[in-house]
Amino acid sequence: xxxxxxxxxxxxxxxxxxxxxxxxxxxxxxxxxxxxxxxxxxxxxxxxxxxxxxxxxxxxxxxxxxxxxxxxxxxxxxxxxxxxxxxxxxxxxxxxxxxxxxxxxxxxxxxxxxxxxxxxxxxxxxxxxxxxxxxxxxxxxxxxxxxxxxxxxxxxxxxxxxxxxxxxxxxxxxxxxxxxxxxxxxxxxxxxxxxxxxxxxxxxxxxxxxxxxxxxxxxxxxxxxxxxxxxxxxxxxxxxxxxxxxxxxxxxxxxxxxxxxxxxxxxxxxxxxxxxxxxxxxxxxxxxxxxxxxxxxxxxxxxxxxxxxxxxxxxxxxxxxxxxxxxxxxxxxxxxxxxxxxxxxxxxxxxxxxxxxxxxxxxxxxxxxxxxxxxxxxxxxxxxxxxxxxxxxxxxxxxxxxxxxxxxxxxxxxxxxxxxxxxxxxxxxxxxxxxxxxxxxxxxxxxxxxx
Amino acid sequence: xxxxxxxxxxxxxxxxxxxxxxxxxxxxxxxxxxxxxxxxxxxxxxxxxxxxxxxxxxxxxxxxxxxxxxxxxxxxxxxxxxxxxx
Numbered sequence: 001x002x003x004x005x006x007x008x009x010x011x012x013x014x015x016x017x018x019x020x021x022x023x024x025x026x027x028x029x030x031x032x033x034x035x036x037x038x039x040x041x042x043x044x045x046x047x048x049x050x051x052x053x054x055x056x057x058x059x060x061x062x063x064x065x066x067x068x069x070x071x072x073x074x075x076x077x078x079x080x081x082x083x084x085x086x087x088x089x090x091x092x093x094x095x096x097x098x099x100x101x102x103x104x105x106x107x108x109x110x111x112x113x114x115x116x117x118x119x120x121x122x123x124x125x126x127x128x129x130x131x132x133x134x135x136x137x138x139x140x141x142x143x144x145x146x147x148x149x150x151x152x153x154x155x156x157x158x159x160x161x162x163x164x165x166x167x168x169x170x171x172x173x174x175x176x177x178x179x180x181x182x183x184x185x186x187x188x189x190x191x192x193x194x195x196x197x198x199x200x201x202x203x204x205x206x207x208x209x210x211x212x213x214x215x216x217x218x219x220x221x222x223x224x225x226x227x228x229x230x231x232x233x234x235x236x237x238x239x240x241x242x243x244x245x246x247x248x249x250x251x252x253x254x255x256x257x258x259x260x261x262x263x264x265x266x267x268x269x270x271x272x273x274x275x276x277x278x279x280x281x282x283x284x285x286x287x288x289x290x291x292x293x294x295x296x297x298x299x300x301x302x303x304x305x306x307x308x309x310x311x312x313x314x315x316x317x318x319x320x321x322x323x324x325x326x327x328x329x330x331x332x333x334x335x336x337x338x339x340x341x342x343x344x345x346x347x348x349x350x351x352x353x354x355x356x357x358x359x360x361x362x363x364x365x366x367x368x369x370x371x372x373x374x375x376x377x378x379x380x381x382x383x384x385x386x387x388x389x390x391x392x393x394x395x396x397x398x399x400x401x402x403x404x405x406x407x408x409x410x411x412x413x414x415x416x417x418x419x420x421x422x423x424x425x426x427x428x429x430x431x432x433x434x435x436x437x438x439x440x441x442x443x444x445x446x447x448x449x450x451x
Numbered sequence: 452x453x454x455x456x457x458x459x460x461x462x463x464x465x466x467x468x469x470x471x472x473x474x475x476x477x478x479x480x481x482x483x484x485x486x487x488x489x490x491x492x493x494x495x496x497x498x499x500x501x502x503x504x505x506x507x508x509x510x511x512x513x514x515x516x517x518x519x520x521x522x523x524x525x526x527x528x529x530x531x532x533x534x535x536x537x
Contacts, residue, residue, distance in 0.1 A: 041506055041509075076472075205470050221527075227530075383530055384530060389475050390524060
């Protein structure tokens with residue numbers, strides 16, 4: 001690896017840390033929706049895979065660090081993964097300690113990262129001997145993944161019944177595109193369908209705005225009232241090992257370790273379960289809340305990193321909620337990456353280690369210090385300057401672009417259709433995991449049905 | 452999170468809706484979608500036709516659209532500072 005490449009990796013990591021610190025703080029940003037399109041575009045530009053990996057790792061670490069900020073100062077989750085922490089952060093906010101809450105969460109993230117990186121690298125290498133066996137069964141595994149995740153949802157039967165119609169929709173469009181000749185036969189349109197699923201909930205809402213009855217019936221709001229306290233400033237250089245108590249470091253480390261091992265499960269589920277488990281016996285509400293948020297934050301960070309790195313290094317197929325969602329572009333972004341030729345096949349072990357270290361260290365250094373020291377100011381800036389409309393517009397624009405590139409104008413209609421159906425399924429509680437697994441296994445499912 | 456129905460707010464106009472966990476005005480949202488779609492696709496089409504330039508230009512177009520929207524559209528949030536000393 002030469003110096004030019006290392007400098008490029010550092011620059012990419014710095015860029016990701018800055019972008020995802022801002023996006024992380026903005027409320028309501030879904031991890032998959034904000035990470036997947038940008039990573040996809042970078043992969044398609046043909047950038048060096050190691051550079052993209054360090055960008056991605058820095059992005060997830062920064063995003064995780066930053067999305068604790070709105071939780072602490074305003075009780076608003078900065079992303080899906082920070083939702084379980086809101087309850088505990090509100091306890092600290094009620095006691096007038098939002099700054100403590102940020103410091104504890106950000107420090108938890110640091111510990112989560114420090115633990116997850118080595119553990120994931122070791123675990124991935126331990127899994128490599130089994131990878132050939134697993135790879136042979138990739139297609140049925142995705143199908144069973146869809147069934148397994150469907151059984152984890154609230155409406156199990158509804159989720160199970162939706163699998164085949166949704167697979168039909170996906171394959172139906174692909175065959176249509178082959179039939180009219182916009183895509184060469186045998187080439188599976190993937191990226192834009194993936195993004196259609198991701199922004200499905202937004203597309204569904206947009207369609208509903210065109211329906212007069214729905215539009216008038218929608219609940220209307222004034223402005224979102226956000227109260228926060230930002231007068232305190234952290235003095236000196238923040239050190240996570242001093243900010244957290246010994247016990248907090250202990251439970252955060254343990255939670256992060258478990259989070260790394262359970263990379264195949266839903267990170268939100270594990271976070272809620274372990275966070276409650278580790279804090280339930282503490283009486284003092286402030287101590288209990290600090291213990292819960294530090295360990296939850298460490299765990300989510302660890303689950304992110306391990307969920308990306310382990311399948312990427314060991315298997316090369318996206319078999320974890322993290323890998324099939326936000327990190328998808330690292331596995332499958334045709335024509336650059338396919339399941340037979342992606343980062344897993346291209347990068348050496350040393351590449352993985354260097355890219356991960358550069359990405360995580362750059363993000364920790366930049367984002368951790370800035371967030372602990374200036375959380376109030378940054379938060380006020382983003383809340384008052386960045387409209388939610390602009391964020392939605394940005395992602396909509398990227399989806400449109402990638403839809404057009406995949407299969408021309410006709411595919412914009414196709415992506416809207418996928419988004420519409422995916423949005424309805426999402427609203428019924430059939431989560432992204434199930435839908436992405438179906439997207440992967442659709443060709444296999446249809447082939448099996450036809451026999 | 453969604454307790455926007457206190458008396459102070461009800462006096463003001465209530466024409467924002469919730470999309471993806473935050474509030475937007477329908478008019479501004481439509482405007483933002485048009486602006487960003489236009490700048491993104493414009494970037495893509497004016498780029499020299501040699502990959503990966505169209506993608507880079509598209510991405511830059513998207514960011515320009517984001518910038519324009521952030522400049523012209525006001526966020527639907529009000530910030531109140533909590534002055535408690537504890």
